[in-house]
Amino acid sequence: MKARLAIAVIVGLLLAAANAGAHDEFRIIGTITAAQPTQVQVKSREGKTLSIKVNTETLVYRDNKKVARAELKAGRFVVVDALGDTIEDSLALEVRIVPSLPK
Amino acid sequence: MTTQVAQAAPSRRALVTAMTFAVVAAAVVLVVAVLPAEYGVDVTGAGRAFGLLDLYAARGAVTETLTPAPDGPVFSRNDGYRTDARTLTLSGYGTLEFKYALDEGAAMIYDWTASDIVGFDFHTEPASNPDASESFDKGEAAARRGAYVAPYAGIHGWYWKNNTDHDVTITLTSAGFYSSGKLFLDGGPGEDVVLAGTR
Numbered sequence: 001m002k003a004r005l006a007i008a009v010i011v012g013l014l015l016a017a018a019n020a021g022a023h024d025e026f027r028i029i030g031t032i033t034a035a036q037p038t039q040v041q042v043k044s045r046e047g048k049t050l051s052i053k054v055n056t057e058t059l060v061y062r063d064n065k066k067v068a069r070a071e072l073k074a075g076r077f078v079v080v081d082a083l084g085d086t087i088e089d090s091l092a093l094e095v096r097i098v099p100s101l102p103k
Numbered sequence: 104m105t106t107q108v109a110q111a112a113p114s115r116r117a118l119v120t121a122m123t124f125a126v127v128a129a130a131v132v133l134v135v136a137v138l139p140a141e142y143g144v145d146v147t148g149a150g151r152a153f154g155l156l157d158l159y160a161a162r163g164a165v166t167e168t169l170t171p172a173p174d175g176p177v178f179s180r181n182d183g184y185r186t187d188a189r190t191l192t193l194s195g196y197g198t199l200e201f202k203y204a205l206d207e208g209a210a211m212i213y214d215w216t217a218s219d220i221v222g223f224d225f226h227t228e229p230a231s232n233p234d235a236s237e238s239f240d241k242g243e244a245a246a247r248r249g250a251y252v253a254p255y256a257g258i259h260g261w262y263w264k265n266n267t268d269h270d271v272t273i274t275l276t277s278a279g280f281y282s283s284g285k286l287f288l289d290g291g292p293g294e295d296v297v298l299a300g301t302r
Contacts (some may be wrong), residue, residue, distance in 0.1 A: 024236070025224070026290055027198045027264060079196045081264070087290070100269060101195050 015066045020082045028080040031100070035072045040092070042080060045101075050058060052082050060098040071097060178210050178252070185298050186278040191286075193221065193265035193273065199288050201296075202228065202260030203281035205253035211279020214248035215261070218272045222264040225282065229257040251279075258285055 030044040043049045060067050072078070077100035084090030113121075113202040139150020151157045171177035193199055203211060225240035225247075240247070243266075253259055265271045284296035 019109070025262065027196070029196050079266075094267070098268065 005072075022086065024086075026080075026082045026084065026090050027079075028082060028087070029101070030062065032043070032072060032076050032078055033072050034074055040072050040078075040095075042078060042081075050087060052080055054095070055091065058092045059094045060095070067097070077101070107229075139142045176222065180209075180280055183209070183280045183282060184278070185281060186276075187273055187278045187281075187298050189274075189285065190272045191263075191275065193263055193271040194289075195268040195270065197289050198257075198262065198264040200260065200262045200293070201275065201287075202258035202285050203277070203279065204257075204283045204285070205259050206256045207253055207279050207280070209279060209280040210250065210252045211277050212248075212250045213275065213277040214246075215273055215275040216246040217244075217263070217274075219265075219267055219269075220245045221271055221273070224262040224264060225251075225260065226255050226262060227253075227255075229255050231255070231257075233257075260285075 028042050028044055028050055030042040030050075032040050033043050034041040034050060038055065039051050039053050041049055041051050051054050052070060054072070056069075058069060060071055062071060072095060076097050079096040079098055081094040082090035082091050082092045134146055134154060135149045136153075138144040139153075139155040140158045143156060145151055145156055148161075165280065166182070171179045187203075189201075191199060191201060205211065220243050222243050223241065224238050226236050226238040229235050229237075239251075241250075251259065261275075263273060284298055285293045286296050287293045
């Protein structure tokens, strides 16, 4: 019984690892329109509004220094590197608060 | 007092006999020695017995062939070799990917330099399962060069990201056994890139 359980756990971990490897990396550049503890909404330069998940692992930088997640506020221009199966279902790995780019 | 000895000229028959022996002897020397030593032709086997074939081999006319072993240090392939050189521009905070189509076991060498430090990720998109991407070299740098042997068929190359607000130029050169290229700009759909002809 324990052996079966161990095999199931190993297979599950392998599948999870394979699934993790299948994620794509996305870069979203735009202005935060709403910020919550678990997600931020960003209006991209192309005019599309995207919800991106954030968590305690999400790194936030401003002027190349690490800052608190609370710095993610509406109106701030950000560069988000996120990972996910799709851009609409992605988790932010890193968010840089930067001066807005000229259009 | 002098003695004169009269010498009779050889008869016609003796001359013919002598010439015949000379021709036969020359033919024997030609077949037994000259042909094996000079041309590697050993009709009688005497050339091998006397080591005359070694003389011929030593001239380089007989070459030993050696085929590269599978998984050995030498990669040998007659078709599909190409070289490629291109300049790519990353806009401020922009991203792009450039990948080459390589078969399993196909090799390439590469060299890229950037006008500023960029984030990079050398990764794959297997032909059998494009979602099962693998990364092999990832980090931040302004230059990278190396060699790569594709572990499976698919497209293989770099994702670059610009972490500055200004344009960054990437100069990529490579040589290898790839068939085509694919360019993805700012996360958009990829576009096929035709590469220069095969050499």
